[in-house]
Amino acid sequence: MAMFVVDPSTGSFLASNRAAQALYGWSREEFQALSVSDLNQMQQSKVADDLDQAVQLQRNYFEFSQRLKDGELREISMFSWPITEQGETVLMSVVLESRDAGRTYAIIDFNRMNLAFIFVLGILVATVLLLIFITFRRRRLVRELGRQHLLLRVMMDAIPDQIYFRRPDRQIVACNQAAAEFLGMPVEMIVGKSDRELFGQSEDSLLRQQVFGAIDERDHQVVQGEVTSPTGKKHTLEMFRAPVIDPSGKPFGTVSIWRDITDRRRNEERIEALAFYDPLTKLANRARAQEVLLDLLAAHRHAKQHMALAIFDLDNFAAVNSIFGHNIGDALLRATGRRLSNTIEAGSFAARLSSDEFLVLLTELGDDRTTALQTAQERIDRLHEKLSQKAFVNSHHITPSTCVGAVLVGPDAESANDELRRADLAMHNAKAKGRGSVSWFHDDMVDQLVSRFDLETALERALQTNGFSIYLQPIINRNASGRHFEALLRLDHPERGVISPGDFIDVAESTGLIVPIGAWVLEEACKMLSEYPDLHLSVNVSVQQFLQEDFVDQLTALLERYDFAPNHLTLEMTESLMIANFEITLSQLMAIRDLKIRLSIDDFGTGYSALLYLKQLPLDELKIDQSFISGVPHDSNDTSLVELIITTAHHLGLVIVAEGVETPEQEEWLRRHGCESLQGFLFSRPQPIKHYLPSFH
DSSP: OEEEEEOTTTOBEEEEOHHHHHHHOOOHHHHHTOBHHHHBOSOHHHHHHHHHHHHTTSOOEEEEEEEOTTSOEEEEEEEEEEEEETTEEEEEEEEEEGGGHHHHHHHHOTTSOOHHHHHHHHHHHHHHHHHHHHHHHHHHHHHHHHHHHHHHHHHHHHOSSEEEEEOTTOBEEEEOHHHHHHHTSOHHHHTTOBHHHHHTTOOOHHHHHHHHSOOOTTOOEEEEEEEEOTTSOEEEEEEEEEEEEOTTSOEEEEEEEEEEOHHHHHHHHHHHHHHHBOTTTOSBOHHHHHHHHHHHHHHHHHHTOOEEEEEEEETTHHHHHHHHOHHHHHHHHHHHHHHHHHHSOTTOEEEEOSSSEEEEEEOOOOSOHHHHHHHHHHHHHHHHHHHTSOEEETTEEEOOOEEEEEEEEOTTOOOHHHHHHHHHHHHHHHHHHOTTOEEEOOTHHHHHHHHHHHHHHHHHHHHHHTOEEEEEEEOBOTTSOSEEEEEEEEEEETTTEEEOHHHHHHHHHHHTTHHHHHHHHHHHHHHHHHHOTTEEEEEEOOHHHHTOTTHHHHHHHHHHHSOSOGGGEEEEEEHHHHHHTHHHHHHHHHHHHHTTOEEEEEEETSSOOOHHHHHHSOOSEEEEOHHHHTTTTTOHHHHHHHHHHHHHHHHTTOEEEEEOOOSHHHHHHHHHTTOOEEESTTTOOOEEHHHHOTTOO
8 A cells, every 4th residue: 555754844755655656656765855746736725735634634535636757647545644743743645546445435434444444554554653753763863963963063163273084095084173274275175185185295394294104003193393384384283193993993094183282382481481590681590500400410420520519699789779770780680691601611500599699500520629629710710700890781881799609519419409508608708708709618617607697696686685885996186176086886795795896797788787787876976976066976887878878868867866066977988889889979978078077988098099089089088097007117018108198188188097006106107297197006995985975875
């Protein structure tokens, strides 16, 4: 019996059985390309109306002529019932030829239906229902497959990584939008092309290796590197390639995933630079230096070689920042870093440890300790000389100096921290010797460090508990009125007793404590001057204290707070301070001179002694250092030098003070050659304030 399933909305044949195909002459595929209108000889509107009546159950029996495949018109009778499955309605139709129509209609007349026909009809309905179920399922699977394909395409295009799928013959059968952008052509133009067509012209070796290289059936390859795309752009890619194996175990093709890690690599390099390199000088930082030092220690231990560590510390770097500004200080640091990088030998290493400290690791010094030490000294001296050369920084001529602490490291050394600590101890020992000094580590430095720490603690405690005292040493001037003294600082140590500045001033300067200590001394001096109108005091001022931006303001405040004649106060400063920082020194001195405070160069002759600068500075007096006075009158060199200083000072209108006078012969010679003021043990040792000013409180 001929049967088929019709879509009532379009009239299309969804399915047909073999009886229908035999009756009409069309195959199953041909039936699915036809509609009811192609068979019926009725108008389109009449066909649509009949289909609608069948769906609405208004009519289920039809008679009309239909065209067969060979063109014959045949009268047929048709029974149609609507069937709904998952919200979709179709018409199941049974076809009878017209000669059997009357008989069949009578058989199906429900008032006279017999059991045999009911049985046959049940089988028929079950068959049709199964056919409809299969048809619906097939259509649903096709739609689901389409949705999955669309979803997969959307997902692939949303992935920023390039994705390629190749058949075993290396033809591209699928790729995503990222791959299309890399290749510079749409996906439609890529699919179907071979690797050779797409990448054959590329000269990038890594790209060609990844595309054309052989791959094992079970192999997974991951490589990273910079490649040039067919469009000419450079990318850093992480390239993954793996075979695709079908369920039977046979190769089905390969999948390639290329991830652009250009930004990630750039960020990693930036993070590494921030973590291990100094952004100002571009040298390695402390963290990186410790890593490199550990590696070098291991290598030298294995090779039984010596190496050396040297820490270079810029002298008075804080003063450079204060005088010229931090931009000049930064430029000086960059220049220092460049000088180190350009001067060290191949295999050596340079780093910036902190603000003004630089580390140099000198490698491969040999297996003999004596030879290694000599080689290291020569290299460090060369670096030291290079760093001490005049630098032209942002239109400023600056002549830096550095203190160097060095340690020779033997093949048995293991701890990077210990070696750095030894070099740091040596560097602080060099700074204690004075600017431009070089010091090599020795074991006694540990004891010196303990003593230094004890002094630092004592200085901090003295500031908090009034543990400092002032001693006075008279300055003898027969032609001047009033009493003249130099105010000298002493530290009252709880265990070591009274300590002179020579033992603690370096610690005070290196820790910055010299500034509050100097401020305390100045205020005490002003108190004494306000209580004793006939008193004249000379007070030493440190470099750090003098270079403070508000130093003149501090002096102004003291003059307002204490009532005394400003010219009774003399500020003594070293000539190295004045000349090495001439521009700011001159400006600062002029401002102090406007306050009527006297100015003196202390220890004249031990520093630069540049007469050109001396002429330009607004000075009142010179103090000849005691190292020259000690040779008068028996040492001809000292005697000639002191005589020259006295003559020069008189020509410049300056008062001369000779310090360290200890014998009557020295006094007689100095007075005979016109030295107005004398100071030294010949007249009195420094004494507590109460010795000269009993009523001072």
